[in-house]
Amino acid sequence: MSSLPDPSASRAVIIGSASYQHLEQLPAVTANLRDLSAAFRDVLVWGLPEQHCTVVEEPVDVSAVLDPVHRAGDEATDTLVVYFSGHGLRDADSADLYLALNRSRENVGYTAVAYQHVRAAVRASKAERKIVVLDCCFSGRAARAMGGGDALTSQAAIDGAYVLAASPGNRVALSPEGETHTAFTGELLHLLRNGLPNGPELLDLDTLYQELRVRLRAKNRPQPQSVQENHVGRLPLVRNRARSARPGTVAGPVLDADVRSALAVAGLNLSRLLRAVGRNRDALPVLRLALQESLSGGSDGSTLTVQLELADLLAETGNVREAIEVLEQAFHRTHHTFGPEAILVCRRLADLLQEAGNHLQACEVLKHALNRLEHRPPAPPA
Numbered sequence: 380m381s382s383l384p385d386p387s388a389s390r391a392v393i394i395g396s397a398s399y400q401h402l403e404q405l406p407a408v409t410a411n412l413r414d415l416s417a418a419f420r421d422v423l424v425w426g427l428p429e430q431h432c433t434v435v436e437e438p439v440d441v442s443a444v445l446d447p448v449h450r451a452g453d454e455a456t457d458t459l460v461v462y463f464s465g466h467g468l469r470d471a472d473s474a475d476l477y478l479a480l481n482r483s484r485e486n487v488g489y490t491a492v493a494y495q496h497v498r499a500a501v502r503a504s505k506a507e508r509k510i511v512v513l514d515c516c517f518s519g520r521a522a523r524a525m526g527g528g529d530a531l532t533s534q535a536a537i538d539g540a541y542v543l544a545a546s547p548g549n550r551v552a553l554s555p556e557g558e559t560h561t562a563f564t565g566e567l568l569h570l571l572r573n574g575l576p577n578g579p580e581l582l583d584l585d586t587l588y589q590e591l592r593v594r595l596r597a598k599n600r601p602q603p604q605s606v607q608e609n610h611v612g613r614l615p616l617v618r619n620r621a622r623s624a625r626p627g628t629v630a631g632p633v634l635d636a637d638v639r640s641a642l643a644v645a646g647l648n649l650s651r652l653l654r655a656v657g658r659n660r661d662a663l664p665v666l667r668l669a670l671q672e673s674l675s676g677g678s679d680g681s682t683l684t685v686q687l688e689l690a691d692l693l694a695e696t697g698n699v700r701e702a703i704e705v706l707e708q709a710f711h712r713t714h715h716t717f718g719p720e721a722i723l724v725c726r727r728l729a730d731l732l733q734e735a736g737n738h739l740q741a742c743e744v745l746k747h748a749l750n751r752l753e754h755r756p757p758a759p760p761a
Contacts, residue, residue: 383615384615386644387643395462400481401484421571438481455505457508463497464561466483467479510540510541541607543603544603544605562601566591567587574620581616651688663696682709703732
């Protein structure tokens with residue numbers, strides 16, 4: 380994975396609480412969620428579609444946090460990002476990390492979300508790259524019991540993932556008075572929005588982490604911690620806005636493939652809006668154009684999504700033959716791969732072939748799907 384994460388095959392879940400009944404208030408968290416979501420959706424930074432960026436603000440219970448993470452983990456095949464901003468807690472009887480909810484109480488773990496459950500949800504994702512960002516505060520006894528950033532990152536670590544932790548010692552350091560954002564997220568947003576003038580065209584997590592340490596150290600603020608496996612931190616994550624904004628230079632990362640991928644995603648979103656208001660006839664040419672752009676851009680993730688949606692719409696409007704042709708193209712693209720998308724293509728193609736009376740071909744497609752299931756690679760050890 381040497382290019383930016385495919386926005387159509389990636390998901391982000393941005394979680395945070397600013398209001399608490401039993402803990403100090405963190406008003407800056409509201410701005411963290413709003414502005415980090417906007418940065419991820421900025422086409423000059425990453426270009427994540429709005430429906431792929433879930434913001435969970437003021438979650439009231441454990442399921443409000445974990446359900447979106449599980450759902451995004453199931454949907455993402457390229458990159459999964461999970462971000463949390465708010466109070467981090469320790470249970471009085473254990474060394475476990477907890478993420479605070481509105482009614483959470485200090486030293487009472489069962490009133491919050493156990494981080495081990497978030498970690499399990501992220502680990503279960505089929506995404507190639509998993510990223511967790513924890514902008515948690517720890518105060519008083521919790522900070523002393525944590526024993527520093529090493530303890531936090533040791534507990535936070537996820538196999539095959541990159542974990543970036545702010546690990547501040549108290550609320551003042553986390554959310555300086557008079558500043559819009561928390562200290563850690565404020566610096567992260569500055570890097571995403573402005574880039575690094577002397578940095579590469581694409582910024583990876585290692586580069587962002589090192590720059591965050593420099594900037595926070597210069598302001599005498601707590602140092603972030605990171606832990607990773609499989610060199611995930613070396614893979615590009617976002618575009619460097621400073622390189623694209625430099626006078627007289629070309630925005631190197633914004634390649635033709637990126638533009639075509641963005642057009643495909645925009646077309647897909649527009650077609651969904653048209654279908655939602657019953658304008659299926661208008662949605663058809665939009666989806667056909669989106670498929671053309673996606674095929675030209677070479678993005679397998681967005682191409683399969685567009686092909687599946689176009690085939691559904693064609694079948695709904697009675698164009699079964701064309702729907703079969705679209706799914707046959709998708710079938711050939713996924714013929715030698717394994718994954719939920721490949722199985723879904725087989726199932727839908729078999730249904731349409733059977734509907735058209737091509738029972739033998741439908742059986743062959745289903746046999747291929749069963750063969751892929753029987754020979755799927757073993758799941759990595761937990």
